[in-house]
Amino acid sequence: MNKNKSIITADDHPLLLKGLNDFLLEKGYNIVGCGENGREAYNLITKLKPDIAILDIQMPFMSGLEIAKKCKTNGIDTKIVLITIHKEKELYNKAQELNIFGYILKEFAIEEIENCIGMVSEGEPYFSQKIKDMLNSNSAEDEALNVLTPSEKKILKLIARDKTNKEIASLLFISYRTVEKHRSNIINKLKLEPKTNSLLSWAKEHHNKLQ
Template sequence: METTTIITADDHPLLLKGLNDFLLERGYNIIGSGKNGREAYNLIVNKNPNIAILDIQMPFMSGIEIAQKCKTDCSETKIILITLHKEREIYEQAKELNIFGYILKEFALEEIETCLDNVINGEHYFSPNIATNLNKKNPDTSILSVLTPSEKKILKLIAKDKTNKEIASLLFISYRTVEKHRSNIIHKLDLEQKTNSLLIWAKQNQANLN
């Protein structure tokens, strides 16, 4: 733990001090702290820490942007992001960038030691609180199994705000065929016969349509 070098960064001074004090009290080796994304990135480049604990939203560079640059630079620093964001897109982006830790600010002091223990051992730690939150927002994907491949294609296009006319043109089918498919999808998904009910459902479940 003492030999593992760590830098921290947060644009909120009190939060940064609180995190640093918490880690120092527990014997972690903090070798630098930044007040914005640019300072954080420069610390990573100049000090080459084992771990960087970064707020995801900072001036000049976000935690995600820093992680992207570190990946491009082939940096060996393992990134841990602390975030208020619970969106699936950012969560998935973090995984794609091989970010080692991803925890919510509201649980940061509860989870940071567990996260660090995992990361120090070369393992990833994504807060179970985030996974629970995402699962609440996303229904069982098995509901999509009732749809035909053609209906799924149309649903994807609906989620992208395509009109019936545009869908017909893109899929080389008639306008009436698109309308028939829409009607079948609404029936299979047991949606209310309201204007935009299918569009709203498609938007809410877009992540499951890929």
């Protein structure tokens, strides 16, 4: 692996920044500068033209995504690697649109950063498999929700609010047996184990997607 590539790092959390820099320096990487906010990071990139910039995605003055956008607009060839605690699909997609070279989660940064730098140094993008797996899992859940009818979704919302079958029947003006039938259909469609609390657990875990 080529460790001569020049690298700058930036993070607005001093301890995390120090931890990352210490780790990379110990491994023999060529750290040429570090910043504690987005403005410092962008200034370092324009001044030093490093091969790689490892940036926190959210920083004061300028986010990692905004820095990447400015670099792209101004024709700066520094390859951007984003480190983030965020797992939202929108941010991930935005990173891909901006031709960002690396995208890894902070919780797995130390175990993935060397792999990431190695691939990026060779001109290959590195998007963490961990976040891909999470997004694929979320996509599967979204697809599962799409097969539910509006009535089934209403019932799921009420289940998430700890409503009993009897209470759901009363609130929706349907019979107790109809609620039971809907519950059975939902369990089948979501491919849940027919355990007592499996549907309640699923409804509570995904209640924010049922809005």
